[in-house]
Amino acid sequence: MAWTLILLTTFYVLAPIFILYLCFKYPSVNKIGPVILAYIFGLILGNIGILPSMDSFLNDYLVTNPKVTNQEVEDMLNSSMISENDLLGFQIYKLRDILTSITILLAIPLMLFSSNIRQWGQLMGKTFLSLLIGLFSVIAVIILGFFLFQGSGIQDLWKVSGLLIGVYTGGTPNLASLKLMLDVDANTYILTHTYDLFIGIFYLSFLLSIGKKLLQKFLPEFPVHSEQFIPEDLDKKEAFWSVVKPKTLIPLIGAIGMTIGIVAIGGGIALLVPDNLLMVVVILSITTLGILASLIPFISRIEKTFEAGMYLILIFSLVVASMADISNFAGIRPALLGYITLAVFGSLLLHFLISRLFKVDADTTMITSVALVCSPPFVPVIAGALGNRQIMVSGITIGIIGYALGNYLGYFVANLLKMM
Numbered sequence: 357m358a359w360t361l362i363l364l365t366t367f368y369v370l371a372p373i374f375i376l377y378l379c380f381k382y383p384s385v386n387k388i389g390p391v392i393l394a395y396i397f398g399l400i401l402g403n404i405g406i407l408p409s410m411d412s413f414l415n416d417y418l419v420t421n422p423k424v425t426n427q428e429v430e431d432m433l434n435s436s437m438i439s440e441n442d443l444l445g446f447q448i449y450k451l452r453d454i455l456t457s458i459t460i461l462l463a464i465p466l467m468l469f470s471s472n473i474r475q476w477g478q479l480m481g482k483t484f485l486s487l488l489i490g491l492f493s494v495i496a497v498i499i500l501g502f503f504l505f506q507g508s509g510i511q512d513l514w515k516v517s518g519l520l521i522g523v524y525t526g527g528t529p530n531l532a533s534l535k536l537m538l539d540v541d542a543n544t545y546i547l548t549h550t551y552d553l554f555i556g557i558f559y560l561s562f563l564l565s566i567g568k569k570l571l572q573k574f575l576p577e578f579p580v581h582s583e584q585f586i587p588e589d590l591d592k593k594e595a596f597w598s599v600v601k602p603k604t605l606i607p608l609i610g611a612i613g614m615t616i617g618i619v620a621i622g623g624g625i626a627l628l629v630p631d632n633l634l635m636v637v638v639i640l641s642i643t644t645l646g647i648l649a650s651l652i653p654f655i656s657r658i659e660k661t662f663e664a665g666m667y668l669i670l671i672f673s674l675v676v677a678s679m680a681d682i683s684n685f686a687g688i689r690p691a692l693l694g695y696i697t698l699a700v701f702g703s704l705l706l707h708f709l710i711s712r713l714f715k716v717d718a719d720t721t722m723i724t725s726v727a728l729v730c731s732p733p734f735v736p737v738i739a740g741a742l743g744n745r746q747i748m749v750s751g752i753t754i755g756i757i758g759y760a761l762g763n764y765l766g767y768f769v770a771n772l773l774k775m776m
Contacts, residue, residue: 360408360444360448361447361448361451364407364448364451365451365455367401368455368671368674368675369671371394371397371674372390372394372667372670372671372674375390375393375394375397375670376390376670378393379393388565389564389565389741390666390670391564391669391670391673391737391740391741392561392564392565394670394671394673394674394677395557395560395561395564395673395674395676395677396677397674397677398673398674398675398676398677398678398679398680399557399677399678399680401674401677401678402677402678402679402680403680407445407448407678408441408442408444408445408448409445410438410442410445410446410449411438411439411442413437413438414429414432414438414442414445414446415546416543416546418446418449422532426446426447426450429442429443429446430443452675452678452679455671455672455675456672456675456676456733459668459669459671459672459675460668460669460672460733460736461619461622461638461639461642462612462615462616462619462665462668463665463666463668463669463672463736464639464642464643464646464665464736464748464752465614465615465618465619465642465643465645465646465649465665466611466612466615466646466661466662466664466665466668467646467661467662467665467666467736467739467740467745467748468643468646468647468649468650468745468748468749469611469615469646469649469650469655469656469658469661469662470650470656470658470661470662470745482579482716482717482720483720483724483750483753483754485714485716486711486716486720486721486724486750486754487724487754487757489707489710489711489714489716489724490703490707490724490725490727490728490754491525491728491758491761491765492710493703493704493706493707493710494521494524494525494699494703494728494729495521495525495765495769496703496706497698497699497702497703497706498517498520498521498524498699498703498769499517499769499773500698500702501517501520501695501698501699501702502514502517502773504698505691505694505695508691508694508695509689509691510689510691510692510695511541511544512540512541512544513773514770514771514773514774515538515539515540515544515770516540516544516548516692516695517769517770517773518534518537518538518766518767518769518770518771518773519531519534519535519538519540519545519548519766519770520548520552520695520696520699520766521762521765521766521769521770522534522762522763522765522766522767523552523762523766524699524700524703524728524729525728525758525761525762525765525766526728526731526758526759526760526761526762526763526766527635527730527731527732527755527758527759527762528549528731530759530762530763530766531545531548531549531552533762533763534762534763534766534767534770537763537766537767538766538767538770547689547692548692548696551692551693551696552696553679553680554680555693555696555697555700556700556729556730557676557677557680559700559701559704559729559730560726560730560734560737562701563704563722563725563726563738564737564738564741567704567722568718568722568741568742571708571718571721571722572718574708574712574718575708575711575712575715575716575717575718575721576715576716576717576718577717577718577719578717578718578719578720578744578746578747579717604659604660607658607659608658608659608660608661608664610658611655611658611661611664612664614649614655615646618642618645618646618649619642621641621642621645622637622638622639622641622642622645623638625637625638625641626638626641635759636756636759636760639732639733639752639755639756640756643749643752643753643756647749662740662745665736665740666736666740669736669737669740672733672737673737700729703725703729704725704729707721707724707725708721719742719744719747720747720750722738722742723735723738723739723742723747723748723750723751723754724750724751724754726738726751727751727752727754727755727758728754728755728758731755731758731759732751732752732755732756732759735748735751735752735755736748738751739751
């Protein structure tokens with residue numbers, strides 16, 4: 357059992373090297389991009405049946421009791437409520453949870469170190485406008501979907517609408533909070549959460565491939581073109597390989613050490629707040645400390661911090677994609693899946709159309725949509741794919757505001773729809 361976890365961890369950590377090698381070796385593969393390849397590899401790993409998974413009982417229990425401990429699950433095994441295969445599946449689940457948390461928390465400061473925050477004020481107007489457009493798009497499309505899917509058989513449709521507004525203006529913490537606030541049936545919550553995760557994979561894949569090109573074709577370019585904002589060799593095949601040079605590696609190790617310190621401080625601050633605010637405080641703290649560190653010249657001049665952060669993003673993408681279990685779609689509910697698909701892609705389309713009207717650039721539109729629909733941890737994924745480190749600050753700021761507003765908007769709109 358331990359060897360399985362060790363081998364899986366090794367695969368997650370080292371597989372991005374193989375992905376980068378494929379991009380380095382084959383120009384056609386490089387056009388796809390390492391992030392998309394990581395998602396493809398992850399989806400394959402998670403669905404070819406070589407990894408043990410939890411049965412429906414334990415899976416449902418985890419969704420409604422996310423803080424369950426390994427000891428509690430072992431007690432279930434001793435009581436013959438689950439099998440050893442379920443226990444290993446749970447341990448793999450916890451491993452993935454740890455890896456996604458560690459990689460994204462370390463990636464954010466690393467990718468911010470080389471940002472030129474002093475000129476971010478130039479972007480404030482469009483960023484705020486894009487946030488308003490994004491919030492309006494999500495709420496408008498979900499309300500529209502509520503009327504379109506009435507009579508479709510979705511249980512407690514008004515509650516589902518509240519859940520979707522909470523998760524697509526904030527994130528999973530808002531989804532969990534609104535479950536309690538709206539007293540959502542456990543089965544409805546589980547299906548909504550599962551479909552959300554799966555549609556989210558397709559949404560990100562679309563944006564990172566076809567969607568990115570479409571938006572960049574029809575929306576204005578990002579307004580800041582200084583080389584200070586864009587890694588000089590981010591789009592070159594050699595970008596990730598020069599890290600091993602001693603003159604680059606030694607300062608980079610120091611930057612990683614500072615990043616670990618920043619994450620530790622952020623975690624310490626988060627211990628002072630309630631559990632429902634933990635993720636908000638952690639991300640806000642490490643983002644703030646990463647920005648402050650970028651103002652120190654000797655830190656901002658360290659080479660390859662952005663690329664090192666992107667390597668962690670590849671691990672994150674690989675792990676997240678491997679968590680999407682297609683078998684969960686047995687007994688699929690087409691109406692609920694259709695509503696969630698409309699909420700995600702419909703809000704993106706409306707956001708795009710309004711952004712075109714108000715001449716908001718493509719990068720800001722994409723980062724706003726991802727920050728709201730997928731939450732702040734996914735902002736670096738898009739920033740890296742766009743080759744635009746400057747946009748990270750905008751995206752994370754929008755995501756944090758979304759976390760703060762998600763519960764209010766979800767609860768208010770749900771009860772408004774209940775009266776209709």
